Amino acid sequence: MLDQTIKVELSTTKKQKPNADQLQFGKIFTDHMFIMDYTEGKGWHDPRIVPYQPITLDPSSVVFHYGQTVFEGLKAYVTKEGKVQLFRPEKNMERLNQSNDRMVIPKIDEQFALKALKQLVSIDKDWIPTAEGTSLYIRPFIIATQPFLGVAPSSQYKFMIIMSPVGAYYKEGLNPVKILVENEYVRTVKGGTGTAKTGGNYAASLKAQEISSQKGYSQVLWLDGIEHKYVEEVGSMNIFFKIDGKVVTPELSGSILPGITRDSIIQLLKYWNIPVEERKISIEEIYEAYDKGLLEEAFGTGTAAVISPVGELLWKDRKIVLNNGETGPLSKKLYDTLTGIQYGTVEDPFGWIVTVE
Template sequence: MTAANNAISIERSLNKKTKPAQDQLGFGIYFTDHMFVMDYSVEREWHNPRITPYQPIVLDPAAKVFHYGQTIFEGLKAYKTEDGGIQLFRPRDNFARMNRSNDRMSVPELDIDVAIAALEQLIAVDQDWIPDLPGTSLYIRPFVIATQATLGVSPSENYQFIIIMSPVGAYYPEGINPVKIHVESHYVRAVVGGVGEAKTAGNYAAALKSQQAAKEEGYTQVLWLDGTQHKYIEEVGSMNVFFKINGTVVTPALNGSILAGITRNSVIQLLKHWDVPVEERVLSIEELYEAGRNGTLEEAFGTGTAAVISPIGEMNWNGEKLVISEGVTGQLSKSIYDTLTGIQTGAVADPFGWVKKVEVSEG
């Protein structure tokens, strides 16, 4: 399907939901009145784009998504600006990454222009769901599922591309306050050559056991090490990770098993814009802990669409606890958070061209 034949049909909900209080949103709990759906078949490719009332998905029990995990997703946000406008943050980059995930999971490519147009129309229909309290936003979850009803192990011949939306507050209960991280030394999330760099459901399912165990010990998230040597730092749960060591910000280099985060890339660009030294390289857990022991580890933080910036105040590796920045949010972490969220909401100028304003004439 191309932008030339992307007419979207709209079926409006007759039963509008009661909106939750903006100070009690949580994350991913409530969903807007409508969703976008588009179908794929080998014969017709992507077709039948439509906005419908939010509703359950009906699938055959043999649909391949249930048996072979052929599914990918993305996450981005819409923000209400101070003047009442609506804007997105780097949506083209999100859908470009979605297509890279599609390719890795043998899913047909999406037309990015069509996807963005569909998203903007869905936002226009449900624009009154966008919260405007500080720290709130409308979280957007595009995803693709394999729907062909056959048990043969091969790429599906049928798919659905769906977008749902949820008004959200802070991802972590701690908000911008530092979180505690457990370093995983036993289980593996991904390996080079696998699907670690794709945003596919299995990567997150593989992390749940460690995350649950860490939570029981009082830790918010898990820091993953590489899958072969259990030596080099990769990601923190659903976030990329950064460390300020002796004045230089270091983040693990993309190696095929690390997700290429949109927020990660934004932070790197922002740091370079500020003339803060930044390195993308391999970083061992031993090097990091040595920096903590000798006092050169100044700050640590995770980055991702959901939390934006999540400072790290404590780590636990094989029973050795490491307190970072005295357990409080570091100055650089706060500056990055304030600047990124300011750009996203229109309160800070955007020198990078990241923001896309959404037309909201649709009621």
């Protein structure tokens, strides 16, 4: 572990906290943030918690021109007893380093980063909303800060953590979404940056998302970038299908982000002795299963929504409605169990929860 003390500068002017019914995702931020710098030859240094504030960067900083950046997303929850909990945060730090490796960013000390995250949450724990379904969204990220116009890894970086109180994702219950299968644009390809959580992947998805919104669909179902045949992800989530009693999800083939919620769902299904497979799934197979009456449910998984049931799919002008457009029993059970573990109302048999003092 990095043998450095985290310097703490507390804010002298506290912000007004929003009411639970006014929370919008990523619009309001807590009083403090974490920053740590990297300099080539010196390594990561000067870890500090400071008042939330703008940062000053040179206009030629590498991040602005060549997109050398990675990020993570996780949440802090308050139990009915007032305990502050994190859900598998060590996996986020592990994945951050996997993204660092792909984007040629110096790796962080995962244990030290988690220590810093927990200290930041502890300082701003009064910002964690307590209304049902609310939480504190935590965004660790790294940007390349060297002032240099050249296609090469930066020699300077900043690792930061900011936090935002967020409302319940499903204010009116767990409702299925309409999905458009994307046939022209792709999210990424094997050998690309699909397995890294980097900004460019999300920028590349915006055009297809804009088109789907114009057609009245909330998300895009991405197909593989080579054959435009195999299912990959839905929006910025992993995707699962329940076909004839068995749950299938695309295998991690080199272009799919290894979701922490995805992994948790797979472990839960195995724990319940529900058959689950990670393999290639073609969009044709999905439609054939529907035609045979075997396609029971489909749902996306991710940090923000946990479970996002799919109620409708449109592919090449052919629309299919899943489970009468209603949330399926497995989707509901998975959502209730996972959120129950996160909020401390359901037993955690996996040791996923980390408590913040």
